[in-house]
Amino acid sequence: MKKRKTLKWLVIFVAVLLISMFFSRTVQTITTPKIQKIKASRGKLEEKIQVTPQLSFPDGEEIFVSDAKKLSLQFTEVPAQQGYYVKAGDLLARAEIPSLEEERERMLEDYNNAIREMGEHIASNIRAAHESPHNQVYEAYFEALTKYYEKLVEAEAAALIEEYELPEEVAAWGRSSLPSPTPNPRQRKATPTPVPLAENIPDSMKAVMQETYDLWEQSEIAFNNLKQVYIGGGPVKRVGDNTFEYIKTLDSLKRSVREKGDLLIDLDRQASGLREFRAPHNGYLISFTLKRGETFDGSKELYTISKEGELPFLKVDITDVQKPIEKGTKVEADKVSGLVVSEIRLGENNRKFAYIQLSDEQISQLGGISKLMNDPPALTLVYKSAKTTTLVPASAVRTDADGTSFVYVINQQWGGMLSNTQFTVAKQKVTVLERSNTLVSVAEDINYLDIADREDRTISDGQAVMEYVD
Numbered sequence: 001m002k003k004r005k006t007l008k009w010l011v012i013f014v015a016v017l018l019i020s021m022f023f024s025r026t027v028q029t030i031t032t033p034k035i036q037k038i039k040a041s042r043g044k045l046e047e048k049i050q051v052t053p054q055l056s057f058p059d060g061e062e063i064f065v066s067d068a069k070k071l072s073l074q075f076t077e078v079p080a081q082q083g084y085y086v087k088a089g090d091l092l093a094r095a096e097i098p099s100l101e102e103e104r105e106r107m108l109e110d111y112n113n114a115i116r117e118m119g120e121h122i123a124s125n126i127r128a129a130h131e132s133p134h135n136q137v138y139e140a141y142f143e144a145l146t147k148y149y150e151k152l153v154e155a156e157a158a159a160l161i162e163e164y165e166l167p168e169e170v171a172a173w174g175r176s177s178l179p180s181p182t183p184n185p186r187q188r189k190a191t192p193t194p195v196p197l198a199e200n201i202p203d204s205m206k207a208v209m210q211e212t213y214d215l216w217e218q219s220e221i222a223f224n225n226l227k228q229v230y231i232g233g234g235p236v237k238r239v240g241d242n243t244f245e246y247i248k249t250l251d252s253l254k255r256s257v258r259e260k261g262d263l264l265i266d267l268d269r270q271a272s273g274l275r276e277f278r279a280p281h282n283g284y285l286i287s288f289t290l291k292r293g294e295t296f297d298g299s300k301e302l303y304t305i306s307k308e309g310e311l312p313f314l315k316v317d318i319t320d321v322q323k324p325i326e327k328g329t330k331v332e333a334d335k336v337s338g339l340v341v342s343e344i345r346l347g348e349n350n351r352k353f354a355y356i357q358l359s360d361e362q363i364s365q366l367g368g369i370s371k372l373m374n375d376p377p378a379l380t381l382v383y384k385s386a387k388t389t390t391l392v393p394a395s396a397v398r399t400d401a402d403g404t405s406f407v408y409v410i411n412q413q414w415g416g417m418l419s420n421t422q423f424t425v426a427k428q429k430v431t432v433l434e435r436s437n438t439l440v441s442v443a444e445d446i447n448y449l450d451i452a453d454r455e456d457r458t459i460s461d462g463q464a465v466m467e468y469v470d
């Protein structure tokens with residue numbers, strides 16, 4: 001009986017002890033900070049930096065159309081778009097010139113007025129009877145001159161269509177059908193050598209050039225006959241005074257007619273170059289904003305095209321990036337491989353830029369130039385330190401009151417048979433070499449130590465902690 005009572009109280013004691021230990025552990029579990037036990041590693045610090053680039057061409061070629069300042073254009077057809085890759089000769093746009101006819105009529109009127117003024121000058125100096133030999137010389141010259149200038153404009157317009165550059169001297173346009181004059185044995189100067197005939201004349205131009213030459217030759221003969229009237233020595237007796245003043249004025253009027261004729265030809269040349277615009281060479285249309293129905297006055301460039309064989313860059317502003325981005329830094333982009341920083345440049349206001357050279361294949365993988373211009377891809381610059389160091393998760397590196405850095409090292413204390421193993425933390429100062437978003441590079445070799453990280457509440461030096469249990 002006595003033994004049974006003793007056994008009973010022993011069971012009660014053990015039960016109470018176990019209950020006490022259970023509640024003791026529960027209280028300890030509730031009040032003790034929980035930490036994650038980690039270890040440092042060795043490696044090169046790496047950080048991925050998200051950036052948004054801009055498409056950039058190193059040297060674009062701006063195309064200007066200065067003639068459009070005189071003749072405003074209106075686009076009627078624009079098959080090209082910004083970002084297109086075009087080949088030499090590809091049609092970019094067509095245009096019409098609403099003011100062309102009005103401008104041409106004005107110039108033609110000036111041209112006709114100049115011819116009329118020259119004729120009136122000749123007529124006002126005729127002092128002989130209407131049917132006199134003198135009058136016939138004047139009329140012959142005036143008729144030859146008018147025919148020559150009409151044919152000259154026709155020839156230059158034809159040359160414009162054929163894109164043929166006429167020789168400056170009409171004497172090279174054809175050959176005379178007149179017999180060569182018999183040399184005068186008393187003349188002091190040698191007979192001048194004829195101007196060489198122009199070479200490589202297009203077949204379509206030969207007839208009109210020869211006709212122009214013939215009329216020029218006739219006008220020169222008529223003019224020489226006219227001179228003889230004033231200076232004497234010709235078949236018609238000299239008449240009138242102020243001979244040289246008359247001829248000087250006539251020469252001036254002749255030049256005026258020629259200049260106004262040139263203006264007409266130049267207008268046609270300008271107009272022909274403004275009706276159609278084609279790519280000057282292979283390249284990408286970097287800036288091309290032409291639209292059907294819009295006008296253009298030549299006050300700025302018509303468009304900008306990349307130089308032949310030139311490939312674009314992706315340009316990234318890295319002025320505010322804390323890590324040293326250098327040539328050769330790896331770049332990541334979705335579905336594209338092999339991207340690296342190919343150059344670092346300083347821009348305006350000392351902004352720093354990284355340039356990433358693109359190949360034709362990479363341009364295609366990124367969706368083409370037009371997409372790169374309108375919707376540039378997200379890029380990741382992958383920075384990697386040059387040296388291998390100790391790496392600690394950034395969340396485990398703390399900053400003390402004096403600004404120094406430290407980690408909490410975990411010390412383990414073994415209890416008795418009925419007590420738990422206890423962990424405490426102690427400060428361990430570290431020298432921070434470099435930081436990234438997730439890791440910190442430190443100078444000390446602490447790979448062998450257990451380090452406290454991601455505590456569930458504030459911890460301090462010497463404090464007991466518990467490890468997370470999954």
